[in-house]
Amino acid sequence: VLADGSEVRCLAVVIATGVSYRRLGIPALDRLLGMGVFYGAAGTEAVAMAGQEVCVVGGANSAGQAALHLAKFAARVTILVRGESLAAGMSDYLIKEIEATPNVEVRVRHRVVDGRGQYRLETVVLEDTRTGRREEVAVAAIFVLIGAEPRTDWLRDTLERDGSGFVLTGRDVSLDGWTLDRPPMLLETSVPGVFAVGDVRHGSVKRVNAAVGDGSVAVGSVHAYLAEAAELRTRPG
Ligand SMILES: Cc1cc2nc3c(=O)[nH]c(=O)nc-3n(C[C@H](O)[C@H](O)[C@H](O)COP(=O)(O)OP(=O)(O)OC[C@H]3O[C@@H](n4cnc5c(N)ncnc54)[C@H](O)[C@@H]3O)c2cc1C
CATH class of the missing domain: 3.50.50.60 (FAD/NAD(P)-binding domain)
Structure with missing residues (x-):
């Protein structure tokens, strides 16, 4: 949901909202x-x-x-x-x-x-x-x-975060509510298809080159996720 109240629908999201x-x-x-x-x-x-x-x-x-x-x-x-x-x-x-x-x-x-x-x-x-x-x-x-501080209160009821509000990804995600057969990808959050990169991610090093590196890894992960989602949609049963 955007600030003007409008809604955007998408299959994958990359969260790159940094810190304040x-x-x-x-x-x-x-x-x-x-x-x-x-x-x-x-x-x-x-x-x-x-x-x-x-x-x-x-x-x-x-x-x-x-x-x-x-x-x-x-x-x-x-x-x-x-x-x-x-x-x-x-x-x-x-x-x-x-x-x-x-x-x-x-x-x-x-x-x-x-x-x-x-x-x-x-x-x-x-x-x-x-x-x-x-x-x-x-x-x-x-x-x-x-x-x-990461400004992630808007994600409070949606994604797993650490005690300081940084978004958990990959191996840090608890598998309790995880819905897929595979584990979360490296930068994938507790919701399949939603990725977090850069300073907002739990464990990130808070440097430009690390954030840029995360971003390029996430692009590959988004493509992998979209291919997986397309395959799941066409799978019989
Ligand atoms: C003063 C200062 C100096 C620094 N110097 C260096 C340096 O010399 N070398 C170095 O490697 N790193 C440096 N850093 C750290 C570096 O800036 C960060 O690690 C890097 O910018 C992180 O990138 P990011 O994309 O995760 O977040 P950001 O660059 O912080 O970008 C996040 C963006 O998301 C926007 N945003 C936030 N919430 C929302 C929302 N809800 N909806 C839409 N948009 C939103 C923000 O307005 C912002 O534009 C410095 C940081 C600061 C503050």
Whole structure:
């Protein structure tokens, strides 16, 4: 069902709806989106940070990877973590790499509460989560990696999803309600003929090349499914 209420009938569907990145919800920073405030991986912007001070907000693996990538270019990278340590949300190998990288600093028990800048971000206001003490620091950019959510509520009663809403495919699908003799194909969901690709898929790596790869595999699977459906329709009995 489309947003205008119209319905489209089809034999196969590929779901490629990606994820939405969780926002800080700070109006001053929302205004500077793309002008020193970035959500998600720091891929292409990192080079432009050469010699500058930047912050990474978040305490999970994506934040650690972004910080290490930025550290190759920026003068200093400060990771801001609300909790007591990185250990709660980040893999050990990343923590060790961060500790061994001299221009990466970790500030635990700190969160961003405000920011300023006329044409692009100039400063952010940090708050110590224990004492409430605030301090304004100059930064060229902040990279916010505080989680990504798939927008899949509309699939709630239709497809199997994991606890975070990512769509299960292939071997992750439980076979309880599965209606065909064969198991689900690699990118097939719990409904035969419905496929999920890219970031929305449970277990995907959240990279462009992986999403593109999923897409090309799904095309082959759709053809296989359509051929199978045609054969089932013509089979006697
Ligand atoms: C700031 C940022 C930088 C990144 N940098 C890199 C990088 O350098 N290298 C890299 O490999 N990856 C990077 N990534 C990750 C990469 O963008 C994703 O992995 C990739 O785009 C996933 O592709 P996708 O097709 O699954 O989803 P998306 O590219 O997110 O596309 C999903 C599309 O579906 C639409 N949509 C959602 N819901 C519906 C609906 N109900 N109906 C219709 N349409 C809908 C959305 O509007 C969107 O257009 C970055 C991500 C971000 C946010």
